[in-house]
Amino acid sequence: MARIIQSSHLIPTISSSFLHKSSLLFQWQNLSKTSHSRLLINRRFSTARISMSLRAGIVGLPNVGKSTLFNAVVENGKAQAANFPFCTIEPNVGIVAVPDPRLNVLSELSKSQRAVPASIEFVDIAGLVKGASQGEGLGNKFLSHIREVDSILQVVRCFEDNDIVHVSGKVDPKSDIEVINLELVLSDLDQVEKRMEKLKKGRAKDSQSKMKEEAEKTALEKIQQALMDGKPARSVPLTDFQNDAVKHLCLLTMKPVIYVANVAESDVADPGSNPHVKDVMNLASDLQSGLITISAQVEAELNELPPEERIEYLKSLGVDESGLGNLIRATYSLLGLRTYFTSGEKETKAWTIQSGMTAPQAAGVIHSDFERGFIRAETVAYKDFVSAGSFAAAREKGLLRSEGKDYVVQEGDVMLFRFNV
Numbered sequence: 473m474a475r476i477i478q479s480s481h482l483i484p485t486i487s488s489s490f491l492h493k494s495s496l497l498f499q500w501q502n503l504s505k506t507s508h509s510r511l512l513i514n515r516r517f518s519t520a521r522i523s524m525s526l527r528a529g530i531v532g533l534p535n536v537g538k539s540t541l542f543n544a545v546v547e548n549g550k551a552q553a554a555n556f557p558f559c560t561i562e563p564n565v566g567i568v569a570v571p572d573p574r575l576n577v578l579s580e581l582s583k584s585q586r587a588v589p590a591s592i593e594f595v596d597i598a599g600l601v602k603g604a605s606q607g608e609g610l611g612n613k614f615l616s617h618i619r620e621v622d623s624i625l626q627v628v629r630c631f632e633d634n635d636i637v638h639v640s641g642k643v644d645p646k647s648d649i650e651v652i653n654l655e656l657v658l659s660d661l662d663q664v665e666k667r668m669e670k671l672k673k674g675r676a677k678d679s680q681s682k683m684k685e686e687a688e689k690t691a692l693e694k695i696q697q698a699l700m701d702g703k704p705a706r707s708v709p710l711t712d713f714q715n716d717a718v719k720h721l722c723l724l725t726m727k728p729v730i731y732v733a734n735v736a737e738s739d740v741a742d743p744g745s746n747p748h749v750k751d752v753m754n755l756a757s758d759l760q761s762g763l764i765t766i767s768a769q770v771e772a773e774l775n776e777l778p779p780e781e782r783i784e785y786l787k788s789l790g791v792d793e794s795g796l797g798n799l800i801r802a803t804y805s806l807l808g809l810r811t812y813f814t815s816g817e818k819e820t821k822a823w824t825i826q827s828g829m830t831a832p833q834a835a836g837v838i839h840s841d842f843e844r845g846f847i848r849a850e851t852v853a854y855k856d857f858v859s860a861g862s863f864a865a866a867r868e869k870g871l872l873r874s875e876g877k878d879y880v881v882q883e884g885d886v887m888l889f890r891f892n893v
C-alpha cells in the first residue's frame with residue numbers, strides 16, 4: 473500500500489485513469505500515418521510499479537553499518553534533489569536520484585515543464601548471520617528479500633571500534649565476506665537442487681518447452697557444480713537461452729555485487745592505507761566485483777550539519793566532497809545500467825535500462841504495452857540532439873534514425889517509440 477501511495481509521488485501525474493487503457497491511449501499523441509500505430513511522446517506514464525528504478529539491496533553481517541549507509545543515502549537524496557520526487561517507500565526502501573547534468577540540458581532545449589532523473593531503489597536488508605540458509609537468525613526471510621533485488625551492495629566493516637560489537641568478535645573483512653557469500657551459495661544450492669528434482673519429472677508438452685527445460689537442466693548442472701566449488705552462479709558461462717531459462721529462479725549469486733568498504737572517519741582521506749580495505753580490494757577483484765570505499769558514519773554526520781558546516785567538516789577530514797554521489801553513480805554504472813532519455817514539452821525524463829537492452833525492451837521499461845506493440849524507435853544521440861536543438865531539427869538534419877526491434881539502445885539516446893497495441 474505504502475508503495476503505491478509513494479509511487480504517485482514519484483510520478484505525480486499518474487491518476488486513477490492510468491488504470492483504464494482507453495483513457496491512457498487517448499492521451500498519447502497519435503502522429504502516425506497508419507491508423508493503428510501511435511507515436512509515444514513519453515510523458516506522464518510509467519507502470520504502477522516504478523519500473524525505471526532498479527533495486528540495489530544493502531547486504532552484510534549485523535552491525536556493519538548497513539542502516540547507517542542506507543539512511544545517509546536516502547537523506548542525502550532528499551537534500552541533493554530538491555526537485556526530485558524522492559521518497560522512502562517503506563522504512564527500509566528508498567528511492568534516490570542519479571545525478572546527471574544531461575537531463576537539465578535536454579529539459580531546457582525542449583522547454584519541458586519538469587525534468588525527472590533516473591533513480592535507484594535502495595533496500596536496507598537486515599543482517600545475515602552464519603547459518604542463515606539453514607534458517608539461523610532471521611535466515612530465509614532475509615534471503616528472500618535479497619532474491620527480490622537486482623543487485624547487491626555488500627557492506628563490509630573496515631572500521632575498528634571496541635564499543636560496536638562485531639558478531640564474530642573481530643574486524644576481519646575476508647572472513648565476513650566469506651560468511652555472507654557462503655550463505656548465498658548454500659541458499660542457491662538448495663534452490664537449484666529442488667528445481668532439478670522437479671525438472672526430473674519432465675512436464676513439458678510441446679517441443680518449445682522441452683527445449684527450454686533441456687536448456688534449464690544443462691544450465692543448472694553447471695551452476696550446481698560451481699556452487700559446490702563455492703563459486704557464484706554468475707561465474708558460470710551460459711548462453712543467452714540458458715540464462716533466460718534459469719532467470720525465474722532469481723539466484724542470489726547471479727546478481728552483480730559491489731563491495732562497500734565502510735571505513736572510520738580517520739581513513740576517509742586515504743582509505744587504501746587501511747589493511748582491511750586492501751583485503752576487500754583484493755577479494756573484490758578476485759570475485760570480479762566492484763569496490764567502493766565510504767564512511768557511512770561520516771555521511772550520516774554530514775547530513776546532520778547545515779550546508780556551510782559540511783564543507784568545513786569535509787576539509788577537516790582531508791576530502792572535498794561527500795562520497796554518496798560517487799556511490800550512487802558507481803552503483804549505477806558498475807551494475808551495467810544505462811540511461812536513455814525521452815524529451816518533450818511536458819517532461820524530460822531519464823530512463824534506466826540494463827546495458828545491451830534492445831529498443832523494445834527499453835520501451836518496456838516505460839510500459840509493457842510499448843514492448844509488446846513495438847514498431848520502431850525514432851532515435852537521436854544525445855550530442856546530436858543538443859547540436860540540433862530539437863527532434864524536428866534533428867530530423868531535418870538527417871540525425872534522427874528510425875531503429876527497429878534489434879537495435880541495442882546506446883547510452884544517452886534520446887528516443888520516441890512507435891508502437892501498436
Ligand SMILES: Nc1ncnc2c1ncn2[C@@H]1O[C@H](COP(=O)(O)OP(=O)(O)OP(=O)(O)O)[C@@H](O)[C@H]1O
Pocket residue numbers: 532533534535536537538539540541598599600631633636734735736737766767768769770
Ligand atoms: N564508518 C563507521 N565508523 C564508525 N562507526 C560506524 C561506521 N558505520 C557505522 N557505524 C556504527 O556502527 C553501528 C551499527 O551500524 P548500523 O546500525 O548501521 O548497522 P547495520 O549493519 O544496519 O546493523 P543490523 O544488521 O543490526 O541492522 C552504529 O552504531 C553506527 O553508528
Ligand SMILES: [Mg+2]
Pocket residue numbers: 538539540596597598599
Ligand atoms: Mg540495520
